[in-house]
Amino acid sequence: MVKMRRASLLLHRRSALASFAGLAAGLGAGRSAAQPRGWSRQVTDLLGRQVTIPAQPRAVLLGEGFQLLNLALVHPDPASILIGMGGELKRVAPILDADYRRAFPALSRVPELTAAVGQGFSAERALALRPDLVILSAWQANSEEMRRVVALLEGSGVPVIYIDIFQQPGRNTVPTVRLLGAALGQEERAEAYARFYEERRDRILRRVAESGRPGPRVLFSAFAGRWPCCWSPGTGGGGGEFLAMLGARNVAEGLINNPRGGTLAAEQVLLSGAEVFVGTGIYLPGEGTGIQVGPGAPADAARASLEAVLRAAEFATLPAVGARRAHGLWNAFNGAAINIVQLEALARWIRPELFGELDPAATLAEINARFAAVPYEGAYWTSLG
Structure with a gap:
């Protein structure tokens, strides 16, 4: 009896995931149809994965709320494209979180998927938000739970990219900025910041090497x-x-x-x-x-x-x-x-x-x-x- 009940629960869970997957795929197709032709991008994320983004994202899910700070460097109105994000920013930088919510009141309506640093979230909840792009931090790939979530998202037709600054900031900050610019159709803004950063970093590296x-x-x-x-x-x-x-x-x-x-x-x-x-x-x-x-x-x-x-x-x-x-x-x-x-x-x-x-x-x-x-x-x- 217990085995039958477990089997029934597993079947129900799989059916629910399949329903979410079908819904997400259908919604993704609807967004793509409304987009200008020829926008599609193929990007390489910070884990070396090649990802195709078929249409300019308008419903972005941030797996880590702190990445809002980086998104805001390359997008003039990050709140306008966010449909979900991690909730840790208010816990590690409450004043900055409040400043963002004053500047972008729509952020207060964005669902928070996590409550603390290091937490994951379910594929069901992510798919229910109907994202057309999911942005995760590279450290999140270390979690078996999150790898399963990513597999379900991608199986539903939702592109997922990994960025990284936390693990290797010296190596990955500029590539992350450029990746965000390419993925969001904000290449010009991203390139301006990348060059600003590189100029200052390279000046330091040259002087250290010369010393x-x-x-x-x-x-x-x-x-x-x-x-x-x-x-x-x-x-x-x-x-x-x-x-x-x-x-x-x-x-x-x-x-x-x-x-x-x-x-x-x-x-x-x-x-x-x-x-x-x-x-x-x-x-x-x-x-x-x-x-x-x-x-x-x-x-x-x-x-x-x-x-x-x-x-x-x-x-x-x-x-x-x-x-x-x-x-x-x-x-x-x-x-x-x-x-x-x-x-x-x-x-x-x-x-x-x-x-x-x-x-x-x-x-x-x-x-x-x-x-x-x-x-x-x-x-x-x-x-x-």
Whole structure:
């Protein structure tokens, strides 16, 4: 009896998925018929998958709500094409989320498929929203659950592309911007930002290569004061990749086996001889844990929070703190295409002899003036010195 009941439930689930699939395919065909002829694009996503997008997307589903920030760099009205997205933006950047909802009131009517970072969503719910393009982050491909969802979406005729900034920002930010531009028919806007980014990044890379000298020893501590001591990037990931681009010596290298990062013991931190300290954080109004930087963060509170974190025993005696070469940085730069600002800030802090004239604040102001749909306001970084 139990086996028969399970079989009945499985049959019902498969029938429901088939119905959703048929509905999505039919709706997709209807949208394509209304599109101008000849629009179809074939793109290669950040996992190397070739994907055909038959018509200019008008119903986009974002698997990660934070990617709204990147979508908004290449599309003048992202809310006009969104029919669903992850819901984590309001939890990691509540002030920026509120700013977007004020600028684009239609966002308040966009269903949220998830409630926290790292969550997946069901194929049934996604198909019920009738997307004509689904945009996922590359890290979501690591989930067996999400791979099944993607197979069902694609089997229903819904194109799915993977973008990536979080896992390899140095390598993948510009390709992601260009991919979004191609997929959405916003190539001109995407290319303008890509060139803006490349010009600044390449200037830094050239100068580091020409110097021929190694940089200082750097401790990069994610969510310092919020997480137990001390999560640090390895040779890959956001912080580690940028440290390598600047020729810095990452104190975690050789101590962490995972290139994306891992935990250093307090004793390892104390013995690291770090000459520069960079801790990341986020600003959650009224909460006050860790380094308080990010959208809406007051500059004085950001500085005070860094000073408080650095009083911890594992940090207080570091050479970096004694020399006042200690800094705080918005953690979410790691997943945002505006991370060129992060790279410039790190370059100025880590290699001042090469990049003393860099002005990341001016770069952020130019992004706000030329590219951002909603301005980035607040203290996104802070320093002791």
